[in-house]
Amino acid sequence: xxxxxxxxxxxxxxxxxxxxxxxxxxxxxxxxxxxxxxxxxxxxxxxxxxxxxxxxxxxxxxxxxxxxxxxxxxxxxxxxxxxxxxxxxxxxxxxxxxxxxxxxxxxxxxxxxxxxxxxxxxxxxxxxxxxxxxxxxxxxxxxxxxxxxxxxxxxxxxxxxxxxxxxxxxxxxxxxxxxxxxxxxxxxxxxxxxxxxxxxxxxxxxxxxxxxxxxxxxxxxxxxxxxxxxxxxxxxxxxxxxxxxxxx
Numbered sequence: 001x002x003x004x005x006x007x008x009x010x011x012x013x014x015x016x017x018x019x020x021x022x023x024x025x026x027x028x029x030x031x032x033x034x035x036x037x038x039x040x041x042x043x044x045x046x047x048x049x050x051x052x053x054x055x056x057x058x059x060x061x062x063x064x065x066x067x068x069x070x071x072x073x074x075x076x077x078x079x080x081x082x083x084x085x086x087x088x089x090x091x092x093x094x095x096x097x098x099x100x101x102x103x104x105x106x107x108x109x110x111x112x113x114x115x116x117x118x119x120x121x122x123x124x125x126x127x128x129x130x131x132x133x134x135x136x137x138x139x140x141x142x143x144x145x146x147x148x149x150x151x152x153x154x155x156x157x158x159x160x161x162x163x164x165x166x167x168x169x170x171x172x173x174x175x176x177x178x179x180x181x182x183x184x185x186x187x188x189x190x191x192x193x194x195x196x197x198x199x200x201x202x203x204x205x206x207x208x209x210x211x212x213x214x215x216x217x218x219x220x221x222x223x224x225x226x227x228x229x230x231x232x233x234x235x236x237x238x239x240x241x242x243x244x245x246x247x248x
Contacts, residue, residue: 018065046159053152060148064141071134085125088133091190092198093117093213100207117213122201129197136189143182150175169235176227183221187214 074086098104099112106112124130154171162168195212203209 046155050152050155050159053148053155057145057148057152060141060145064138064145067134067138067141074130085123086130087121087123088129089119089121090129090133090194090197091117091213091215092120092194093211094120095209095211097207097209101205117215120210124197126197126200129200132193132197136193143178147175147178164234164237164241166235166238169231169238172227172234173231176224176231179220179224179227183217183224187216190214 094114094116096114097112098106098109098114150171154168157165157168157171191212191214198210198212201210
């Protein structure tokens with residue numbers, strides 16, 4: 001079967017899905033935001049920040065739309081090609097026992113074992129690893145889009161002079177929850193997802209070994225907790241402001 005007979009209908013269906021999703025989430029309303037802009041809050045810094053968020057949002061949206069297409073083309077076109085391979089980043093633990101490597105001398109080390117956890121760039125033809133890399137990248141982009149949309153809405157609300165509002169408190173709470181949840185879920189992807197890929201990699205020497213590992217971003221989790229506290233404070237301030245307005 002011709003490759004074009006598969007890709008062209010798939011692209012049309014995908015374009016229809018993208019358009020449907022844009023109407024479902026009301027992207028036009030999200031992009032316009034709040035029309036009113038307060039002269040006191042519309043500072044040069046606020047305008048520059050909004051422009052930067054606009055650029056990041058557009059870039060991530062284009063990336064989120066094109067990435068599945070690139071993945072599909074690569075998967076279909078390279079299927080059955082024995083020389084197929086791609087460079088991807090995998091999270092892994094690394095242990096190097098210099099003493100177990102032949103013809104290798106070392107200085108400056110008291111212990112010949114070197115260990116650590118990091119993202120390793122590997123050129124692999126492992127298709128499940130490529131699928132995991134593509135899926136993780138797509139999810140990361142979608143999470144980033146959601147956070148930037150919230151930040152952009154928050155900034156536009158502040159520019160409109162609505163500093164103390166329930167809506168802003170909800171936005172900050174959502175950002176905090178996303179930071180906490182993503183940085184608790186992502187280590188499980190590192191350990192179980194990339195761990196399964198790491199277990200397929202072996203070396204002839206016992207001096208080099210890769211093993212499943214994970215790393216929790218404590219700073220991000222703590223920042224998320226602080227945003228939840230800030231959200232609670234802002235909600236109380238918004239309630240007090242509303243009570244004062246009703247009293248007057």
